[in-house]
Each structure stands twice: as structure tokens, then as C-alpha cells.
Amino acid sequence: MYKIVTKRELNDTVTLMEIEAPHIARKAKAGQFIIFRVDEQGERVPLTIADYDTEKGTVTIIFQIVGASTKLLNTLNAGDSILDFVGPLGVPTHIDPEAKRVCVIGGGVGNAIAYPQAKALHNAGIQVDMIAGFRSKDIVILEDEMRAVTDNLYMMTDDGTYGEKGLVTDKLKQLIEAGNHYDLVVAIGPVIMMKFVAATTKPHNIKTLVSLNPIMIDGTGMCGGCRVRVGGKMKFACVDGPDFDGHEVDFDELMHRNSFYKEQEATARDHECRLLKGGNQNG
Amino acid sequence: MANMAPKKTAMPEQEPNVRNKNFKEVALGYTEEMAKEEATRCLHCKNKPCVSGCPVNVHIPEFIAKVAEGDFEGAYQEIALTNSLPAVCGRVCPQENQCEGKCVRGIKAEPVGVGRLERFVADWHMAHGSDKVEKPASNGHKVAIVGAGPAGLTCAGDLAKMGYQVTVYEAFHAAGGVLIYGIPEFRLPKAIVAKEVAKLEQLGVEIKTDMVIGKVDSVDELFEQGFEAVFIGSGAGLPSFMNIEGESLLGVYSANEYLTRINLMKAYKDGYDTPLAKSNKVAVIGGGNVAMDAARCAKRMGAETVYIVYRRSMEELPARAEEVHHAQEEGIIFKLLNNPVKILGDDQGRVCGMECVEMELGEPDASGRRRPIAKEGSNFTLDVDTVIMSIGTSPNPLIRTTTTGLEANKHGCLIAKENGATTKEGVYAGGDAVTGAATVILAMGAGKTAAQSIDEYIKSKC
Numbered sequence: 201m202y203k204i205v206t207k208r209e210l211n212d213t214v215t216l217m218e219i220e221a222p223h224i225a226r227k228a229k230a231g232q233f234i235i236f237r238v239d240e241q242g243e244r245v246p247l248t249i250a251d252y253d254t255e256k257g258t259v260t261i262i263f264q265i266v267g268a269s270t271k272l273l274n275t276l277n278a279g280d281s282i283l284d285f286v287g288p289l290g291v292p293t294h295i296d297p298e299a300k301r302v303c304v305i306g307g308g309v310g311n312a313i314a315y316p317q318a319k320a321l322h323n324a325g326i327q328v329d330m331i332a333g334f335r336s337k338d339i340v341i342l343e344d345e346m347r348a349v350t351d352n353l354y355m356m357t358d359d360g361t362y363g364e365k366g367l368v369t370d371k372l373k374q375l376i377e378a379g380n381h382y383d384l385v386v387a388i389g390p391v392i393m394m395k396f397v398a399a400t401t402k403p404h405n406i407k408t409l410v411s412l413n414p415i416m417i418d419g420t421g422m423c424g425g426c427r428v429r430v431g432g433k434m435k436f437a438c439v440d441g442p443d444f445d446g447h448e449v450d451f452d453e454l455m456h457r458n459s460f461y462k463e464q465e466a467t468a469r470d471h472e473c474r475l476l477k478g479g480n481q482n483g
Numbered sequence: 484m485a486n487m488a489p490k491k492t493a494m495p496e497q498e499p500n501v502r503n504k505n506f507k508e509v510a511l512g513y514t515e516e517m518a519k520e521e522a523t524r525c526l527h528c529k530n531k532p533c534v535s536g537c538p539v540n541v542h543i544p545e546f547i548a549k550v551a552e553g554d555f556e557g558a559y560q561e562i563a564l565t566n567s568l569p570a571v572c573g574r575v576c577p578q579e580n581q582c583e584g585k586c587v588r589g590i591k592a593e594p595v596g597v598g599r600l601e602r603f604v605a606d607w608h609m610a611h612g613s614d615k616v617e618k619p620a621s622n623g624h625k626v627a628i629v630g631a632g633p634a635g636l637t638c639a640g641d642l643a644k645m646g647y648q649v650t651v652y653e654a655f656h657a658a659g660g661v662l663i664y665g666i667p668e669f670r671l672p673k674a675i676v677a678k679e680v681a682k683l684e685q686l687g688v689e690i691k692t693d694m695v696i697g698k699v700d701s702v703d704e705l706f707e708q709g710f711e712a713v714f715i716g717s718g719a720g721l722p723s724f725m726n727i728e729g730e731s732l733l734g735v736y737s738a739n740e741y742l743t744r745i746n747l748m749k750a751y752k753d754g755y756d757t758p759l760a761k762s763n764k765v766a767v768i769g770g771g772n773v774a775m776d777a778a779r780c781a782k783r784m785g786a787e788t789v790y791i792v793y794r795r796s797m798e799e800l801p802a803r804a805e806e807v808h809h810a811q812e813e814g815i816i817f818k819l820l821n822n823p824v825k826i827l828g829d830d831q832g833r834v835c836g837m838e839c840v841e842m843e844l845g846e847p848d849a850s851g852r853r854r855p856i857a858k859e860g861s862n863f864t865l866d867v868d869t870v871i872m873s874i875g876t877s878p879n880p881l882i883r884t885t886t887t888g889l890e891a892n893k894h895g896c897l898i899a900k901e902n903g904a905t906t907k908e909g910v911y912a913g914g915d916a917v918t919g920a921a922t923v924i925l926a927m928g929a930g931k932t933a934a935q936s937i938d939e940y941i942k943s944k945c
């Protein structure tokens with residue numbers, strides 16, 4: 201059993217938890233993830249390691265409440281325990297040691313995943329600009345944390361209720377066109393956002409890393425459920441990723457595969473890309 | 484005078500049309516009378532050909548003699564001398580190629596039902612015997628085991644009995660390996676596996692689940708933590724795909740994913756959250772035990788039509804004879820000498836068919852089996868909504884890529900000597916991780932051998 205040490209609701213649908221797992225905290229690196237299972241009947245669900253504290257022996261996760269398992273997890277409180285917590289899984293983000301300036305882009309809850317990357321880059325002495333996109337002011341998360349690890353933080357909202365009005369890609373285009381030179385762009389968020397970020401950087405030939413979130417079960421390369429197409433080849437995101445070269449990823453296929461177990465169209469923007477309805481569940 | 488009945492004493496089974504709708508065990512097991520009757524078919528051959536067919540040399544005529552006498556506990560003790568998982572082996576060993584394949588009774592008629600008797604004895608013992616397992620006195624030495632499949636569990640048990648302090652690290656949330664995530668409940672009830680695991684815990688074996696070695700701690704770090712030897716029984720869980728068009732369509736599964744969702748994650752039980760697509764027409768590609776299990780699970784999950792699509796003929800089908808027979812009885816349709824070339828999708832990207840080509844058998848290939856060759860222009864479309872790829876697995880690269888000095892062959896199988904020693908000092912390996920996908924009994928045998936070798940290795944260092 202793994203104890204929940206702290207719980208903080210970042211907004212109505214996004215929660216942060218610190219989980220006691222010293223053996224994972226000792227090993228975790230930016231870009232890796234864990235798989236949790238709340239109880240015996242639960243699903244195995246992947247979440248990015250948002251932060252870790254080797255001294256306290258804790259791992260931080262930040263999750264959006266989208267379905268059964270995340271809802272169930274959110275019913276628990278500090279002091280409660282969950283049954284399974286496996287990690288650290290996946291390949292840590294590889295940062296080119298030559299990189300001098302990087303632009304990190306987060307979309308919605310993707311900012312929670314982008315934040316540890318920004319922090320790792322910042323700690324490595326790299327100049328970090330970050331574009332953090334949200335639908336609206338009331339769902340902004342982690343602003344102070346992000347500000348602390350970035351040189352420039354651009355807050356964007358779709359409806360203009362906070363920061364600048366517009367999409368993260370608008371800002372990125374503007375920054376690039378204004379002559380800012382980036383050695384690398386890291387984009388994490390809804391698949392559709394990552395797809396358009398990659399399309400924006402491609403003509404400028406800026407290397408772009410994206411973090412993929414296909415449906416997973418084991419997270420160790422044994423089911424093939426997480427297969428994604430990258431550079432025309434089949435990759436298992438849990439062991440070959442989750443980070444991949446954004447210019448090589450087949451985003452359309454990923455969006456499509458992620459819709460498989462979807463019962464109805466989600467209303468959240470993070471899901472507006474998953475247009476397929478009627479995925480039937482029977483278990 | 485031996486019982487010369489040409490056929491094995493019949494095994495009571497659930498009716499095919501009943502059982503293909505539930506996950507309860509198919510074969511119900513012998514009664515005491517049936518077991519005694521079958522036992523009298525054994526001729527107690529002096530040279531014991533059957534024993535030579537068994538990878539762990541179960542004392543077959545001896546245990547069968549005890550069954551005939553009605554001394555079932557005695558029979559169990561005889562089996563337990565060489566086999567630590569008889570309830571499992573009696574159910575899943577490919578007996579026709581092993582013990583029973585060598586039985587002299589098999590020359591003219593059916594062999595003695597060694598597997599059925601072994602299963603009976605093990606079940607009888609579980610129900611009536613007393614398994615007071617005593618934790619042996621510790622010898623103060625620590626051994627780590629990676630993987631809680633039959634290889635790892637057997638190695639752990641043997642070492643614990645010798646007094647070693649054993650810790651098993653398992654990546655999944657439960658111990659058992661393929662026995663719990665692959666082989667379905669209707670062939671091997673999970674309660675049996677759970678009992679075996681509980682027995683190990685009583686012996687003092689510590690089982691740590693949720694631990695992916697190579698990600699959390701590496702093999703090298705296990706040594707740093709004070710383990711004096713490490714056994715690797717990580718299996719062969721990496722699924723292969725065919726690399727044909729349409730494999731990313733919705734409705735294409737690897738058998739591993741399909742079986743894991745059903746068996747380990749219990750998609751078939753109410754109350755569990757694991758989703759599984761509702762399928763009507765399923766094609767399972769492949770002809771091994773894994774394919775039979777996937778096909779029979781699909782049927783039980785409610786599919787109307789289930790095909791086994793296999794590129795060779797019935798003769799080459801690698802699955803256990805009993806599983807093929809049971810699958811046929813349950814209404815699985817065998818499309819033999821057929822091979823998929825392309826999976827077709829509808830405008831929503833869901834599987835809506837599979838294009839196949841007919842095959843014919845040519846000259847024998849490297850494996851000694853006749854090579855299937857596609858018949859030009861014989862393409863046809865099979866109407867299916869789900870495709871399950873069951874064309875083989877290979878060892879997961881995680882351990883070998885994170886352990887210094889551990890070598891593997893070109894198929895990714897760890898290189899190990901007869902005694903289980905790998906290319907790295909103090910590291911032993913066995914089971915599917917070394918052989919590639921094989922059998923439960925071979926994995927167990929390898930675990931046993933490695934336990935011996937580890938004992939010798941650690942003693943030689945003291």
C-alpha cells in the first residue's frame with residue numbers, strides 16, 4: 201500500500217497528490233511516469249511524475265479527473281492509501297547538453313507534466329521560456345511554480361480571461377517570428393495541441409519533443425496496447441517513450457486509438473479532438 | 484492384471500455449449516474411483532519410458548501405484564519429490580509430447596492419463612492433505628529473484644527450503660507470471676496459483692510486487708543492497724505484430740493485451756473497471772496455446788463467431804492437443820492454411836474485415852516444419868470486427884539493457900549454461916527469458932536447477 205501524504209485541489213478538475221514511495225523517488229527523472237491502481241477492482245492508470253522528493257521519499261502526481269479511475273482516486277484524502285504504485289517507467293527526457301535556450305509549452309493539465317521538464321532544464325542551466333495555455337482563468341494551475349523555473353512565462357487563455365487571449369501556437373509563432381532562437385521546443389498537452397505545435401516548428405526546423413499518452417496497461421512493454429507510429433515505425437510508448445520527436449509522430453492515429461474506450465464525447469477541451477463516439481465498454 | 488481398456492478413463496467436463504459462456508473450469512477432475520481405475524491402466528514398466536519424457540522426471544509409475552492403492556497422500560509425496568507445482572502441471576503440461584507421449588500404452592491405444600492423475604493427486608492433497616509448511620532456519624544468505632512466474636517461484640521455493648532469505652521482485656501487481664495474466668481461469672483456476680504463492684510466503688519468501696527491475700532498482704543495485712546472487716525469470720512477454728497494414732486500427736489487440744485485460748484485470752467479472760471492446764466476429768492469428776486461450780476467451784466474452792487463422796495445417800498446430808479439441812467443441816472455427824495480409828478498417832478506423840490468402844505447405848524449413856507458401860491470387864476477405872495477434876513473444880529487453888555484463892543471443896534470450904549461470908557472475912537465469920516462449924514445466928525445471936547452482940555458488944564463496 202502506498203500512502204497519500206498530501207492532497208491539494210489545484211482547480212475543480214485537477215488534483216495534486218504526494219504519494220509515499222521512497223524507492224521510486226530515489227530513481228525518478230523528469231519525463232518518467234508511474235502507473236497506479238486504487239484498489240483490487242481498479243484499472244491500471246498512467247500518470248506523469250510531476251515532482252519527487254528523495255528526502256521525504258515522495259512522488260508528486262497531478263491528475264485531471266476525466267473518468268472512473270481518476271474520480272475514484274480523487275475521493276481519497278491525505279492519510280489514505282492506494283493499492284499499487286509502479287515506477288518510474290518510461291525513458292527520462294533526453295536533453296541535448298548543447299542546448300542553450302528551450303521553449304516549453306504546456307496545455308491544460310499538460311502543464312503539470314511540462315513543469316518538471318521546465319524545472320529540469322532550468323536546473324541544468326538552460327534558458328527556459330514557457331508558454332502555458334489554459335481554457336480560462338479558473339483552471340490555471342501551478343503558475344508560481346512555473347514562474348520560479350522559467351526565464352519568461354507566457355500565460356495564455358482561450359477566452360482571454362487571464363494572460364493573453366489566444367492559443368499557445370499563436371504565441372509560439374509570434375516568439376519565433378520575433379527572432380527568438382530556440383534549440384528545442386518541448387510540447388505537452390492535448391494531442392491536438394502537440395500536433396499543431398509540431399506543425400508550427402517544422403518549417404523553422406526546430407527540434408520538437410512531445411510526450412505521448414496512449415492507453416496503457418502494464419507500462420513495461422508487454423501488451424502492445426500503447427503502440428504509436430513514429431517515423432513510420434511501430435513504437436511502444438511505455439518503453440520507447442513517452443517522449444518522441446514531434447515531427448515524426450502520427451498524431452492522427454494516436455488521437456484515434458485513444459478514443460477506443462470512450463463512452464461519450466468528452467466536453468473538456470482536452471478531449472475535443474476525440475470525436476469518435478460510441479466506444480462500447482463492457483466490463 | 485492391468486486394466487487393458489484402450490481409452491483413458493473419461494474426464495468429466497462442462498458441456499461445450501454451457502462452458503463457452505462461463506469462465507469456470509472446463510475439466511472437472513477425476514473422482515477417487517475414476518482415478519483408481521485409470522491408475523490400474525499403468526503397466527509399471529521397468530524402464531519407465533514415461534519418466535524420461537517428463538522434464539522434471541516425476542516418479543510416474545511409483546505415484547500411480549499409490550493412487551491405485553488409494554494412498555493419495557503417499558502419491559502426492561512421491562510427485563512432490565521432483566515437482567513443486569503438480570496442480571498446475573497436471574492441467575497445462577503438453578502431456579502428449581512429454582510423459583504420455585512416451586507411455587507404452589500409447590503405442591496401440593491411448594496412453595495412461597498421467598496428467599489427469601497428477602492433477603487429481605494434487606487437488607486431493609489441497610483438499611485433504613495438511614500442508615504445515617515450516618519456515619526453515621535461516622542460513623543468513625540473501626538471494627533476489629526477478630519475476631514471479633513458474634521459473635522464479637520454483638527457484639524461490641527451493642532456495643527458501645535450503646534456508647536462504649529470498650526476495651522475489653515482480654513487475655505486475657500480483658505473482659504468478661503467465662499463470663495469472665495469460666492462462667485463463669477456465670484452464671487454470673487462479674485460486675490454485677494463489678495457494679502456491681501463499682505456501683512460498685509461509686516458507687519465508689518475501690514477494691515484492693509493483694517492482695520493475697531495471698527501472699526501479701537494477702540487477703547491479705540488488706547486489707549493492709546485499710543480495711549475493713540474483714535469479715532472472717522475467718519470461719518472454721514482448722509481443723510480436725505482423726507488420727501488415729491495419730494493425731493500428733481499433734479492435735486489433737496483441738494476445739497479451741487481450742488476455743491480460745481478461746485474466747489479470749478481470750474484465751470478465753462484474754465490478755472490475757477494466758474495459759474490453761464488445762466483439763462479435765473475432766479472428767485470432769496463430770496456432771499455439773496462447774491463440775487457443777484468446778479464442779476461447781473471446782467466445783466466453785460473447786463473440787458469436789471466432790476464427791483461429793493459422794498458416795500451416797492441423798498437424799503443425801503447436802497448441803496442446805486437449806486445448807485444440809476443447810476449442811473445436813466450443814465452436815471455434817479453424818481457418819487452417821490461411822494467412823492475413825491486411826486488416827481492413829471502416830471510415831471510423833475500426834476493424835471491419837481481414838484480407839487473407841490461402842497457403843500451401845512446401846519443403847521443411849529450419850524448424851523442420853513444412854514451410855507455408857502463399858497461393859497466388861487466392862485472396863479473400865474474412866468478415867471480422869476484432870483481430871487478436873497471437874504470433875509469438877520474445878524476452879523483454881528491459882533487464883538485459885540495464886544490467887552490465889549480461890549477454891543475450893540475437894533473439895534477445897539471455898545466454899545461460901546448463902546450470903543456469905549467465906555471462907555475469909552471481910546472476911542465474913531460466914525459463915522463457917532464456918529459452919524464449921516455452922512451457923511451464925521447463926521454466927520450473929530451470930528454476931530448480933538454478934536454485935541448486937546458486938546454493939553451490941554461494942557456498943563456494945563462504
Ligand SMILES: Cc1cc2nc3c(=O)[nH]c(=O)nc-3n(C[C@H](O)[C@H](O)[C@H](O)COP(=O)(O)OP(=O)(O)OC[C@H]3O[C@@H](n4cnc5c(N)ncnc54)[C@H](O)[C@@H]3O)c2cc1C
Nearest residue numbers: 245246247248262263264267268269270413414415416458
Ligand atoms: C505516460 C502517460 C502519462 C500521463 N500523465 C498524466 C498526468 O500527469 N496527468 C493526467 O491528468 N493524465 C495523465 N495521463 C492520462 C491519464 O492516464 C488518463 O487521463 C487516465 O487514464 C484516465 O483514466 P480514467 O479511468 O479516470 O478515465 P477513463 O474513463 O478511463 O477515460 C477517460 C478518457 O481518457 C481516455 N483514456 C483512458 N485511459 C487512458 C490512458 N491510459 N491513457 C490515455 N488516455 C486514456 C479515454 O479514451 C477517455 O477519453 C497520462 C497518460 C500517459 C499514457
Ligand SMILES: Cc1cc2nc3c(=O)[nH]c(=O)nc-3n(C[C@H](O)[C@H](O)[C@H](O)COP(=O)(O)OP(=O)(O)OC[C@H]3O[C@@H](n4cnc5c(N)ncnc54)[C@H](O)[C@@H]3O)c2cc1C
Nearest residue numbers: 630632633634654660661665696718914915921922923926
Ligand atoms: C496464454 C498462454 C498460454 C500458455 N499455455 C501453456 C500451457 O498450456 N502449457 C504450458 O506448459 N505452457 C503454456 N504457456 C507457456 C508458459 O506459461 C510459459 O512458458 C511459462 O509461464 C514461462 O515461465 P517463466 O517463469 O519463465 O516466465 P513468466 O511466466 O512469463 O513470468 C515472468 C514474470 O516476470 C515478470 N517480469 C518481467 N520483467 C520483469 C522485471 N523487469 N522486473 C520484475 N519482474 C519482471 C513478469 O511480469 C512475469 O510475472 C502459455 C503461455 C501463454 C502466454
Ligand code: SF4
Nearest residue numbers: 537541572576581582
Ligand atoms: S510434470 Fe508434466 S510432463 Fe511431468 S509427469 Fe507431470 S504432467 Fe507429465
Ligand code: SF4
Nearest residue numbers: 525526528533586587
Ligand atoms: S510408460 Fe505408461 S504404462 Fe509404463 S510405467 Fe509409464 S505410465 Fe505406466
Ligand code: FES
Nearest residue numbers: 419421423424438
Ligand atoms: S503499456 Fe503495455 S506495452 Fe506499453
